[in-house]
Each structure stands twice: as structure tokens, then as C-alpha cells.
Amino acid sequence: MSKAALCSDxxxxxxxxxxxxxxxxxxGKAFNTRLLGVDLEVRYLHGDCDDEVVRSESGExxxxxxxxxxxxxxxGEPERDIVFVPEAEEADRYLVTGGSIAVRTSGLRAVENFxxxxxxxxxxxxxxxxxxxxEVAPYNxxxxxxxxxxxxxxxxxxxxxxxSAKDGFLVNYVYKVIRPYTVALYKSNSIHKDRLxxxxxFVQPVDEENCIAHPFLCYVKDGTGEAAxxxxxxxxxxxxxxxxxxxxxxxxxxxxxxxxxIRADAVSVLYRRWLRDRAVxxxxxxxxx
Ligand SMILES: [Fe+2]
Numbered sequence: 001m002s003k004a005a006l007c008s009d010x011x012x013x014x015x016x017x018x019x020x021x022x023x024x025x026x027x028g029k030a031f032n033t034r035l036l037g038v039d040l041e042v043r044y045l046h047g048d049c050d051d052e053v054v055r056s057e058s059g060e061x062x063x064x065x066x067x068x069x070x071x072x073x074x075x076g077e078p079e080r081d082i083v084f085v086p087e088a089e090e091a092d093r094y095l096v097t098g099g100s101i102a103v104r105t106s107g108l109r110a111v112e113n114f115x116x117x118x119x120x121x122x123x124x125x126x127x128x129x130x131x132x133x134x135e136v137a138p139y140n141x142x143x144x145x146x147x148x149x150x151x152x153x154x155x156x157x158x159x160x161x162x163x164s165a166k167d168g169f170l171v172n173y174v175y176k177v178i179r180p181y182t183v184a185l186y187k188s189n190s191i192h193k194d195r196l197x198x199x200x201x202f203v204q205p206v207d208e209e210n211c212i213a214h215p216f217l218c219y220v221k222d223g224t225g226e227a228a229x230x231x232x233x234x235x236x237x238x239x240x241x242x243x244x245x246x247x248x249x250x251x252x253x254x255x256x257x258x259x260x261x262i263r264a265d266a267v268s269v270l271y272r273r274w275l276r277d278r279a280v281x282x283x284x285x286x287x288x289x
Pocket of ligand 1: 113120123124236239240
């Protein structure tokens with residue numbers, strides 16, 4: 001791999017990031033990846049405590065942990081625990097890792113795309129939207145007490161919202177940005193419409209202009225099965241990937257004047273402001289003062 005810009009954002013260096021889906025690792029076989037511009041080598045051994053993650057250049061050890069079917073790493077001193085996903089503890093859900101999808105763009109762009117309802121009928125026609133149902137109705141955005149960006153009362157018509165869908169319906173959505181590179185969505189289950197399926201997208205910032213999306217799905221058991229949930233997610237993400245890779249510039253502009261906000265972008269406007277306030281610059285084009 002070529003040299004990449006290193007990260008100086010403490011909030012990112014001292015946080016946990018997914019660096020691999022455990023199903024992609026083979027016992028005893030080395031695995032190379034990159035996090036925040038740092039090349040890492042995973043020496044994946046046996047058991048729960050034997051993972052070894054080192055910086056490829058120096059051999060220096062990096063903190064690592066397993067959770068939710070992923071291998072995690074923190075390059076600095078962890079200031080917070082790995083993001084807690086309460087739905088992962090509910091016995092009546094399928095817990096599925098959605099595959100690791102490499103995307104040539106900033107991970108911040110991947111998060112913002114995940115928040116964008118406006119693209120659904122155009123990028124995922126016949127699945128997550130369809131014409132003429134293209135208007136994004138007003139919704140609420142706010143900060144939570146835990147300092148997360150929360151969008152509620154989002155509603156969107158979807159012809160085929162999930163693999164168990166029998167017909168189209170108005171799907172309720174909630175979005176939550178939990179960390180700069182971690183975002184979750186909650187949407188009505190197609191069979192049990194009063195329950196919410198959850199997708200948490202853990203985005204690995206490979207460097208400023210490359211990321212790997214690691215989706216973690218907690219879907220209400222509705223007879224679909226894990227394999228169908230996984231392949232639906234991969235089909236949807238395969239539609240997003242070329243769109244994301246065509247966005248210019250690859251880093252996310254944080255200047256409020258950089259891209260004209262419209263009402264449907266209320267959650268991304270708040271997300272960008274939240275990144276600015278936290279001095280997150282990695283993967284971004286910082287706002288001019
Ligand atoms: Fe999409």
C-alpha cells in the first residue's frame with residue numbers, strides 16, 4: 001500500500017474502529033489492512049484472547065478486541081468503549097455482518113450517504129424507493145443527551161423494504177449518528193411493522209479517501225433467515241458503491257457554504273456541524289475560518 005496521510009484527530013485515534021469481519025479471517029493466516037493511514041497486520045490465531053494486531057512498519061502492538069462478529073482496533077488510548085448495540089442482545093433477532101465493502105471515498109461520505117433518504121428512489125429503485133414517491137417529508141433532527149445526532153419521524157414509501165416484504169408500505173425510519181464514523185438506522189420490519197430492524201454501519205477509515213463499510217444488521221426474526229438478510233444488504237450496498245465513488249471531492253467538505261443545504265438534508269447539515277464542533281478533520285475538507 002502507498003503512503004497515506006496520518007491522522008491527528010484525538011477523537012478518532014482514541015476510539016475503537018472495526019478492522020475486519022471475523023468471518024473473513026482464517027486462523028493462523030496473516031491479514032493486512034489499514035486504519036487512519038496506518039498499515040496494520042492482524043495475526044489471527046485461536047481462542048478469544050490471542051488476536052494480535054501490530055503496526056506493519058514497527059511491529060508495535062495495537063489494542064484489539066472482538067465484538068459483534070468483528071475485530072476492532074484502537075491506535076491510541078481508548079477513551080470510550082466500543083459502541084453498544086442493545087438490539088444485539090435481543091434473542092429474537094438475526095445478527096448478521098453484512099460483509100466488508102471497500103469504497104474509494106472518505107468514510108464521512110459513506111456515513112452521510114447512509115443518512116440520505118433523498119437518494120433512495122434513484123439509487124435503489126424498486127427496493128428502497130420508486131418514482132413518483134420521491135419527496136422527503138419533513139422530519140425532526142436533534143442532539144441526544146449522549147451527544148449523538150438523531151433524526152426521527154422520517155417516513156418513506158418503499159416498494160420492497162426488506163427481504164421479507166410482501167408489498168410496498170410507508171416505512172418509519174430513525175437515524176442516529178453515534179460516532180464520527182458510526183451511524184445506525186432503525187426501520188419498520190416488513191412483517192412486524194411495530195418492530196424496528198436495525199443496521200449499524202461501522203465505517204473503517206482506511207485513509208482520508210478510502211474506507212471499508214462494515215454493516216451490522218440486527219433484524220427481527222420474521223422467517224427470512226440470515227443469508228437472505230445478508231444478500232439483500234449486499235445488493236443494496238453494491239448500488240451505493242459506484243455513486244459514492246463518483247462523488248467529488250472524495251473528502252467531505254465541512255464549510256457550511258460548500259454544498260447548498262435543502263430541507264431534506266437537515267440531518268447531514270447537523271452531522272457536518274457536529275463534525276466541525278468536534279474538530280474532526282480526517283476525511284474532511286475543514287471549514288475555512
Ligand atoms: Fe443507498
